[in-house]
Every structure is written in C-alpha cells, then in structure tokens.
Amino acid sequence: MTSANTLSNIASALLSGSVKVVDLTAPLGPDTPVLYLPPQFGKNTPSVKVHTISEYDENGPFWAWNWLELGEHTGTHFDAPSHWITGKDHKGNTTDTIPPQNFVAPVNVIDRSKEGAANPDYLLTVESIKEWEAEHGEIEAGSWVVLRTDWYKRNGSTETFLNADENGPHSPGPTAEAIEYLLTKNIIGWGQETIGTDAGSAGGMNPPFPAHNLMHKANKYGLASLCHLDELPAKGAILIAAPLKFVKGTGSPVRALALVSK
Ligand SMILES: O=C(O)C(=O)c1ccccc1S
Numbered sequence: 245m246t247s248a249n250t251l252s253n254i255a256s257a258l259l260s261g262s263v264k265v266v267d268l269t270a271p272l273g274p275d276t277p278v279l280y281l282p283p284q285f286g287k288n289t290p291s292v293k294v295h296t297i298s299e300y301d302e303n304g305p306f307w308a309w310n311w312l313e314l315g316e317h318t319g320t321h322f323d324a325p326s327h328w329i330t331g332k333d334h335k336g337n338t339t340d341t342i343p344p345q346n347f348v349a350p351v352n353v354i355d356r357s358k359e360g361a362a363n364p365d366y367l368l369t370v371e372s373i374k375e376w377e378a379e380h381g382e383i384e385a386g387s388w389v390v391l392r393t394d395w396y397k398r399n400g401s402t403e404t405f406l407n408a409d410e411n412g413p414h415s416p417g418p419t420a421e422a423i424e425y426l427l428t429k430n431i432i433g434w435g436q437e438t439i440g441t442d443a444g445s446a447g448g449m450n451p452p453f454p455a456h457n458l459m460h461k462a463n464k465y466g467l468a469s470l471c472h473l474d475e476l477p478a479k480g481a482i483l484i485a486a487p488l489k490f491v492k493g494t495g496s497p498v499r500a501l502a503l504v505s506k
Pocket residue numbers: 279281317323327439440441442453456468
C-alpha cells in the first residue's frame with residue numbers, strides 16, 4: 245500500500261468515525277494545578293492568569309479576546325530537551341526547532357493503574373516494562389511510551405494532584421533504570437498523567453528527576469499531565485502532540501490527541 249493510499253484510508257476512517265480522536269488534554273486555566281518545588285530547588289512557575297481585553301463592550305464592541313500569563317510547563321504540556329541542563333546543547337532542542345515529524349508518532353500505553361491506586365509512590369521498573377512487552381509486543385523505535393495510572397482523575401485540585409505531605413509529593417513515575425531501558429529502544433519520548441514526567445520522589449533519585457535528566461540528555465521529549473490514557477489500547481494508537489512554536493521554548497502547553505481505532 246502506498247503512503248497516499250494510507251492517508252486516504254485514514255481520511256475515510258476519520259470521516260466515517262471508525263478512527264476516533266481521543267482528547268488527552270486537561271482543561272487549561274487559572275485553576276490548573278502547577279508544580280510546587282521546595283525553596284531549596286528554586287523558583288516556581290506561576291499559575292495561569294487570564295486578562296480580559298474586551299467582551300463585546302466599550303473595549304471592543306463586536307469582539308471578545310484575552311491575553312494570558314502562562315507558564316511553558318503548565319497543564320498538559322510538552323517538555324523540550326532544552327528544558328533540562330542535560331539537553332541544553334543539542335541541535336533542534338527547543339519548541340521552535342524540534343523537527344515537526346516528531347510531533348506525530350505511535351504510542352505504547354503501559355497500564356499500571358491498579359499499582360498506582362494501591363501505592364501513590366509506585367515506580368515503573370525495567371522488569372515491569374519487559375512483562376508488558378512480553379504481553380503486547382516490543383516497544384518500537386520512534387514511538388512514545390506513556391504510563392497510565394489514572395492519576396488524571398486527581399487533576400481537579402492542586403492538593404489531590406500533587407498529593408504532598410511533610411515528606412514531599414507522592415505520585416507515580418519511572419525508575420532511572422526504566423528510562424535507561426526505554427532509551428535503548430530509541431523511543432521518541434516519555435509521558436505520564438502526573439504534574440510532571442517524573443515520580444513525586446524523583447528529586448531523591450540518581451540522577452535526580454531521571455525522566456527529565458536522561459530523556460532530554462538523549463534529545464528526547466516529555467509529555468506531562470496527560471488525561472484519558474484509559475481510553476487508549478496498549479498498542480496501535482497514534483499520538484499527536486505539537487508544542488506551540490515558542491522561540492527558544494523549553495516546553496509548551498499542548499492539545500494532546502490520540503487516533504484510536506474504534
Ligand atoms: O517539567 C516539568 O514540568 C517538571 O516536572 C519540572 C520542572 C522544573 C523542575 C523540576 C520538574 S520535575
């Protein structure tokens with residue numbers, strides 16, 4: 245089958261509804277939870293602010309529009325390699341220079357929702373990934389790997405989403421070894437449903453924040469605060485995640501979507 249036939253078939257399937265579009269994106273606005281870093285780690289990103297310019301009024305009789313104060317790493321968002329010191333020197337490492345071919349790719353969904361429900365500090369291991377591959381097939385080069393934990397259901401409030409106590413945040417993510425293993429597969433990026441692409445305990449890992457440190461060191465990408473991974477198959481979906489073309493951007497809120505066979 246030629247690529248032209250393939251595209252034509254996708255177009256027909258989208259129009260017929262036999263391929264559906266799943267929205268993997270959280271609502272974005274002033275109530276969107278933002279990451280809290282303890283003072284010893286540095287400054288924090290502000291929340292989203294919406295400033296009305298006009299609303300069919302004396303400031304604009306026939307139109308409504310706003311301007312925003314919006315962090316690059318807010319809500320469902322894309323992490324570019326320049327976001328981390330380990331990725332700062334790569335070519336094509338910012339939101340405006342990443343090759344657009346990389347914004348559409350197959351996605352592997354590792355479902356550890358039961359484990360995450362039982363233990364908010366659940367960490368995905370190499371062994372667990374290999375068990376997943378034995379059941380669903382090898383993770384292919386150039387694909388995304390995302391961790392389903394159903395954590396997005398907590399995204400209604402900062403308290404439940406960050407899930408922090410006096411010892412820090414408690415939320416699932418990968419071990420450093422798991423990310424190292426996925427990089428041997430030459431994946432394009434790592435994603436999950438929590439506020440960032442690392443576990444809540446990642447600040448104390450080696451290296452600290454391994455999903456950021458190692459993925460961006462390899463000039464690979466991250467996706468954070470994904471939603472509705474429970475609507476995706478383990479394999480077979482196509483992930484579309486195109487960051488805004490911020491000049492020298494380290495990341496960007498995205499409308500993450502998946503194409504799924506009905
Ligand atoms: O990239 C992010 O949004 C994120 O999770 C993060 C940002 C800055 C510092 C640490 C982390 S862990």
